[in-house]
Amino acid sequence: MILFEFPLTERIRTLLRLEDVWRRWTHFLEGKHRDDHHAALITLFELADIAGRTDLKLDLMQELDRQRSALLSLPAEEVDTECVAALVERVERTRSALLNMVGRVDHYLRGNEWLMALRARAHIPGGLCAFDAPAYHFWLEQPPERRAQELERWVAPLQPIRNGIELVLSLLRGNAERHEAVAARGAYQRELKGACCLLARVQVDPALRVIPSMSANKYLINLRFGPPRSDLRPSTQPLELDVPFVLELCRL
Incomplete structure (x- = not known):
């Protein structure tokens, strides 16, 4: 069977788009070739572009609040109370991590001048060739383990967003x-x-x-x-x- 998903609100549409980009990020990050990590970096910029257009953190916190209220309103005699308690704890932990994020979702990247210079060049077709960005070419020639570590470090501040998206969509799909x-x-x-x-x-x-x-x-x-x-x-x-x-x- 082929599965097609149709978001019925703009908020869920944005979450599905980000989920798809995160999936591609993971795929490219796990690769070893320089082209894999080039694609991962471009995907990171795509994440920042989508997340920076909306008040994503507030949207996720509101959805998590709604999920928490729905879970707490379930009749105790009809559910596994331990499972519900574990879900409520996960919702609260995820919401707390989002609350602790400071500023816009993409401001963590904006503070890195090198990444911002690459982001500007990436919008130009073929703009990251070795002769246009020699420092980037040098980075791509580093050992794949080092590149992967730096990619993970750059995306780490966005992890609460990813966790929030995964939890909201998981609970939503589970209530079908x-x-x-x-x-x-x-x-x-x-x-x-x-x-x-x-x-x-x-x-x-x-x-x-x-x-x-x-x-x-x-x-x-x-x-x-x-x-x-x-x-x-x-x-x-x-x-x-x-x-x-x-x-x-x-x-x-």
């Missing part, structure tokens, strides 16, 4: 309402009831060779499946087949 459904001739509509839905997850068999597109508001979800297009846009071509799929509605 699962539905097995069929989209008649590729079209499906579902009324949203109850608590606000923040994330929709669609699983579909890759053998069907269809891609979902979704539009939603707080009352209704409209889902349409279509064949893949080479221009990456949602297909407007109607399907002649019914599409079985799994829909998960994630709420707080």
